Amino acid sequence: MPHDTTRLHHVGHIVEDLAEASALYARLGFSVPPPSCPAMPRSVGGAPEPFGAANTHADFPDSFLELATHAQAGETGRLPTDTRLVPLEAPAEELQQLVERIGETSASLAAYLDRFQGLHILMFSSPAIDDAAARLTSAAVRHSGVNTVRRAAPSGADSPVETIRYLEIDTQEPNTGTGAGTVPEGRVGIVTDLDPGIQSARHLDHPNGATGLAEATLCVADEDLAATHHRYATYLDRRPRQEREGLVFDLDGAALRLIPESALTATLPGEELTALPALVAYTVTVRDLPLTRDLLHRNDIPLRETPTGDFFVPAKAALGTAVVFRAGCGVPLDHR
Incomplete structure (x- = not known):
């Protein structure tokens, strides 16, 4: 029977300063377009100013990396100068709800940053999100229900x-809003598969040769490994395989790696934790690993090697998350 959750859709890197993060990702060899941010006037007749969450993506054919931060009205210093402001538009009877929803998103991002700057969003891709929602409900997993934007x-x-349908998993009491999920490691959910006819129009070619999102790594306290294993086995409707000290949930062309705290340095040498549980790394595949390494060396990016032969940028050099590069196949869709 086909799975209703098939691959990694995206991971979200939450940062203090989006201008700094965009510059870093350019040095890492990713093509990152100017970010966008909702905007509204602070007074009647005033010019729209940033409000809520600002973000941008490094896109691949069937996944992406998200860079995001929160923005307060009148605050522009942490946003790139080329940020595209998107004025809030909605019928009068819906505008207040929209403002509240965006405010909740901004508050969630601020709360994540209070924990640490780094990876806080993990979204899985689904070809049948209504089936996934029904399965989670049957398994007594609290979630937002399927939302459409x-x-x-x-x-x-x-x-x-572009129509996006998604749900967010929540381990707390049910709520009537559509705020971010509140599982311990951050915002976790399921999103409908990216539309190839839309995704192919985005910029999918990256100087570092990146072709896709291959893996996310979640680190938990040793005593929480079994419970976290059970949670994700339920979320994904899959059993993991044992690999060295950790567990790996194999998806279609991607994976979620679950490791105990005691295995962190064996998995990512030299890494240190600031909080638990934590999404400590993501992995992208690249067409030519030596060429990627050369580009990063030229850009003065520090690198370490994993026991499996991948190499990674340490979290301290990448705003709180380790960025792993792995040899892979695949050619990006043509950019239209």
Whole structure:
């Protein structure tokens, strides 16, 4: 029977300063477009100012990396100068709800940053999200229900509008809002598969040769490993395999790696924790690993090697998350 959750959709890197993060990702060899941020006037007749969450993506054919931060009205110093402000538009009777929802998102990002700057969002991809929602409900997993948002598609896409359907997993009491999930490690959920006709219109070519999101690594206290294993086996409807000291949930062309705290330095030599549980790393595949390594050396990016032969940028050099590079195959979709 086909799985209703098939791959990694995206991971979210929450940062204090989006301008700094965008510059870092450029040095890492990712193509990151100017970010966008909701905006609203602070007074009647005033110019729109940033409000809520600002973000940008490094896109791949079927996944992406998200960079995000929170922005207060009137605050522009932590946003790149080329940030695209998107004025809030909604019917009068819906505007207040929209403002509250964006405010909740901003508050969630601020709370994540209070824990640490780094990876706080883990979203899985689904070809059948309604089936996934029903399965989670049957398994007594609290979640937001399936939400739908629409936004303008990029120029050259097959459709002028991109529709996104998603749910967020929540271990707390049910709520009526659509705020971020509150599992211990951050925001975790499921999103409908990216539309190839829309995704292919985005910039998918990266100087570092990155072709896709291959893995996310979640580190937990040793005594919490069994309970976390059970949670994700339920979320993903899969059993993991044992690999060295950790567990690996194999997805379609990607994986979630679950490791105990005692295995962190064996998995990612030299890494240190600031909090538990924590998403400590993500892995991308690249077309030519030696060429990627050369680009990073030229950009003065420090590198370490894993026991399996991958190499990674330490979290201290990458704003709180280790960035792992792995040899892989695949050619990006043509950029239209």
